[in-house]
Amino acid sequence: MVRGKTEMKRIENTTSRQVTFSKRRSGLLKKAYELSVLCDVEVALIIFSSRGKLYEFSSSSMQSTLERYREHSREDTSSTIMEEDTEQWKHEAACMSKKIEHLEASKQKLLGENLESCSFDELNELEGKIEQSLRSIRGRKYHLLKEQISQLKEKESSLVKENALLREKCKRLPQLPSAASKGVPPFGTLGQHTEVETELRIGFPGRGTH
Known part of the structure; x- marks a missing residue:
């Protein structure tokens, strides 16, 4: 008798869902074990039931397999981010180059150059x-x-x-007295009242002239 194709949707009946989970879980764990033995590969399987119960299988050590997975994920993530950044930089550089060309053309036109087109x-x-x-x-x-x-x-x-x-x-500074207010006779009148005697002598003082 040919089995009908199972429809991939949640089983509404609780009992049927639990029976199917137990059967499929056991089969999945068995397949993981067979794959690790037959193909000599590292396999780690983690299952949480709807009630939160844990079921796991590891061909070596679950902790080392998970650590290996984290390292691999970080490398893939870094590589992906770097590729995305590179593509973004290329796109931005192309846009910037077009803007520079447009600005240069506008500058030349403002200077009256390359107006033929x-x-x-x-x-x-x-x-x-x-x-x-x-x-x-x-x-x-x-x-x-x-x-x-x-x-x-x-x-x-x-x-x-x-x-x-x-x-x-300047207006507040005291005024200096004039010459007339000091009683000094004007220049020219002094010679009329004073006689100056002059004498010419030759030789050392005290000796007679020859």
Whole structure:
């Protein structure tokens, strides 16, 4: 009698589900043992029942097999991550290269170069961008000029105030007396009242002249 194909879905009847679990578990453990012996391979099998009970089989040591599996998984994960990162870097580099080429082409067009391939609409758009840039440049220039003029006016006002303070200080200084107030005769009148006697002598003092 040919057995019908079992439908792969959860067995709703609890008793039937438990019987099937016991049979399939025993068969799976037996197959794992046979595979390890016949093919000389390292096999580890772990089963948790619906109630949380553990069933396991290991052809050598469960701990060493699990550690070997973790090492292998880490290597595969690192390799996969590195490959994904490499692909992402290549994609980003290609996108960046295209952006640089586009910016370089736009720069040359703004400088008035390589305009042969531009259509009328592209030239009109380029002209509008240049005019907008010129307006921005002029606006910035006028703003800087206004700031400089404002700074110069503030400096001028400060110098005017400082000059006024210096004038006030000069007015407060005491006046020096004039020569007339000291009773000193003016130059030229001294020669009219004073006679100066001069004498020319030749030789050492005390000796007669020859």
